[in-house]
Amino acid sequence: MIAASHLIRRFGSRIAVNDLSLEIRKSEIVALLGPNGAGKTTTLRMLAGLIAPSSGTVTIDGVELTRVTGSALRARIGFLTEAPGLWDRLTVRENLAIYAELYALAGPDRVIDRMLETLELADRATTRTGELSKGMRQKVTLARALLHNPPILLLDEPTSGLDPEVTRTVRRLLADRRAAGCAILVSTHNLDEAERMADRVAVLQERLIAVGPPAALRQRLTTGRVLVRVMGNPASLLKVARKFDRDATIDGPALAIQMVEERRIPALVSALVEAGGEILEVRQEMPALEDVYMHLVNEHGLTARPEPRADK
Amino acid sequence: MRRVRALLAKEFLDLRRNRAALVPVAMITVLSIAIPFAVVVGIPAATGQSLGDDPGLQRLSAVVGSEYELSPNGRIELFLFQQFLMLFILTPITGAMSLAAHAVIGEKQTRTLEPMLATPITTLELLVAKVLGALLPTLAISVVGLVLYFVLIAAVSDVGVFRAMLSVRSAILVLVLGPAAALVALQGALVISSRVNDPRTAQQFAVLLIMPLAAALVGQFVGRMWMSVAFLAFVGLGLFGVWVLLTLLSVALFERESILTRWR
Numbered sequence A: 001m002i003a004a005s006h007l008i009r010r011f012g013s014r015i016a017v018n019d020l021s022l023e024i025r026k027s028e029i030v031a032l033l034g035p036n037g038a039g040k041t042t043t044l045r046m047l048a049g050l051i052a053p054s055s056g057t058v059t060i061d062g063v064e065l066t067r068v069t070g071s072a073l074r075a076r077i078g079f080l081t082e083a084p085g086l087w088d089r090l091t092v093r094e095n096l097a098i099y100a101e102l103y104a105l106a107g108p109d110r111v112i113d114r115m116l117e118t119l120e121l122a123d124r125a126t127t128r129t130g131e132l133s134k135g136m137r138q139k140v141t142l143a144r145a146l147l148h149n150p151p152i153l154l155l156d157e158p159t160s161g162l163d164p165e166v167t168r169t170v171r172r173l174l175a176d177r178r179a180a181g182c183a184i185l186v187s188t189h190n191l192d193e194a195e196r197m198a199d200r201v202a203v204l205q206e207r208l209i210a211v212g213p214p215a216a217l218r219q220r221l222t223t224g225r226v227l228v229r230v231m232g233n234p235a236s237l238l239k240v241a242r243k244f245d246r247d248a249t250i251d252g253p254a255l256a257i258q259m260v261e262e263r264r265i266p267a268l269v270s271a272l273v274e275a276g277g278e279i280l281e282v283r284q285e286m287p288a289l290e291d292v293y294m295h296l297v298n299e300h301g302l303t304a305r306p307e308p309r310a311d312k
Numbered sequence B: 001m002r003r004v005r006a007l008l009a010k011e012f013l014d015l016r017r018n019r020a021a022l023v024p025v026a027m028i029t030v031l032s033i034a035i036p037f038a039v040v041v042g043i044p045a046a047t048g049q050s051l052g053d054d055p056g057l058q059r060l061s062a063v064v065g066s067e068y069e070l071s072p073n074g075r076i077e078l079f080l081f082q083q084f085l086m087l088f089i090l091t092p093i094t095g096a097m098s099l100a101a102h103a104v105i106g107e108k109q110t111r112t113l114e115p116m117l118a119t120p121i122t123t124l125e126l127l128v129a130k131v132l133g134a135l136l137p138t139l140a141i142s143v144v145g146l147v148l149y150f151v152l153i154a155a156v157s158d159v160g161v162f163r164a165m166l167s168v169r170s171a172i173l174v175l176v177l178g179p180a181a182a183l184v185a186l187q188g189a190l191v192i193s194s195r196v197n198d199p200r201t202a203q204q205f206a207v208l209l210i211m212p213l214a215a216a217l218v219g220q221f222v223g224r225m226w227m228s229v230a231f232l233a234f235v236g237l238g239l240f241g242v243w244v245l246l247t248l249l250s251v252a253l254f255e256r257e258s259i260l261t262r263w264r
Helices: A040-047 A067-074 A092-102 A108-118 A134-146 A164-179 A191-197 A214-220 A234-241 A262-274 A289-299 B002-017 B019-047 B055-063 B072-109 B113-117 B123-156 B161-165 B168-193 B199-208 B211-221 B229-253 B256-261
Strands: A002-011 A014-024 A028-033 A055-060 A077-080 A152-156 A183-187 A200-205 A207-212 A225-230 A249-251 A254-258 A279-284
Touching: A002 A040, A014 A028, A014 A040, A014 A055, A014 A183, A014 A200, A014 A207, A028 A040, A028 A164, A028 A191, A040 A152, A040 A183, A040 B256, A077 A134, A092 A108, A092 A134, A092 B002, A108 A134, A134 A152, A134 A164, A152 A164, A164 A183, A164 A191, A183 A191, A191 A289, A200 A214, A200 A289, A207 A214, A207 A289, A214 A289, A225 A234, A225 A262, A234 A249, A234 A254, A234 A262, A262 A279, B002 B019, B002 B123, B019 B072, B019 B123, B055 B072, B072 B113, B072 B123, B072 B161, B072 B168, B072 B199, B072 B211, B113 B256, B123 B161, B123 B168, B123 B229, B168 B199, B168 B229
Parallel strands: A028 A183, A028 A200, A077 A152, A152 A183
Antiparallel strands: A002 A014, A002 A055, A200 A207, A225 A254, A225 A279, A249 A254
């Protein structure tokens, strides 16, 4: 639905984004991860048509985003900026009404009412946005990005600094949008959020250093260890376990066994049961997404750098 | 057009909630009304001397009103009211320029520019809305002031002066030169606003735009020049042309990505 092909963006002599190719498909949420200064916001801005790439292309449904096509294609994108950017002296409804007109929506009042209901903002419709809490402002910002029902959503840290309740509302809303066929790219520092929400995770540090489903990325760093939690003391089963791995150990209430071949796990379980073991849980040891992220980032010798922009 | 209207609605709502922003325009308008009447009515009343007794003013005022049967005093009043009419039309622009100078850099500073630029709005639409957003409230205040100016002239001036003020020259000043000068000044201020990093810088540069107009006014006051009807019409139309060019220039100079990425 929206695709970046070999995007490069330079600011003077510095390269902010280097050779980034990424496609976000219909009904998909992709989480864009990366340390500060990794080029996440620059990438989102290029995809939103706000800044032009130094080279490479952005296409939306096959149409290249250019100065000529920009105005029409931007109508298909909902862009949530990192800062709310609301007109503080205007009410929630007035803010949304201006944007409804900018997007030339038919029946704007009806659309706004529906959006206010969806985001539980109806009782704040006549409140000036300058008087709202951060969470409420973020909801209004999200309402603004979703107002024209765009098929593509680009969201820069949508849940940053929000309380768990609002965060859950945002996640639910994004899941709904995905179900409705939206292609969604979410920039975030929150790895838990990425794991919960995203179909794929893209790790960026100037270049795209990894892309894939969270589970597949975690699989990359899997140790191959199987943890078998048993009733009682696992020490009595260590002898059986060592038939499969000479270095099997006891890890708390579980046996930790290195299994080179995954297909041998059922045989291990049978052997333990035959030896009188009462098995409570068998699971492969998987690293957390955070560990994968840190590994990838460190592997590429990455350090935080300031973004080339005013508002960070 | 719908997007221009939308942004204009935003500008007016914002101004309605922040009326203090219009105070400079209103104050300049009030002063522009008060000064001519202080000169034409207040000073003669305070000194006990009629304007018609001043040979210098008699000489300067010879350029106006020859087609009307006016007393020497009335002719001087007509001369002064004509001069101040020009001042009256042009000075509120200086107040409006602070609005225009703040238009782009202000949106940037409050971080409202980026989401707006992410919509389908074109640069031309944005800039036209910003100019009209500063111009229309100013014009509204000016029109009220203008009505008051003419009502007061009718009330206090010599016989025939009010009628003489209702001339083609006044009409060109009010309908052509004033709006054209305002458009040029505001568009210029907007160009500056989209190229600088600080509203104060924008405002200071913008005020410079009024200097040529001030020079022309002073030239008239001291009798070094007198702008005829034809000349005023020519200048007014020329200014409309300059405004069109400035609009095109401001679109060309408005670099979305520089504004978003380089401003600090």
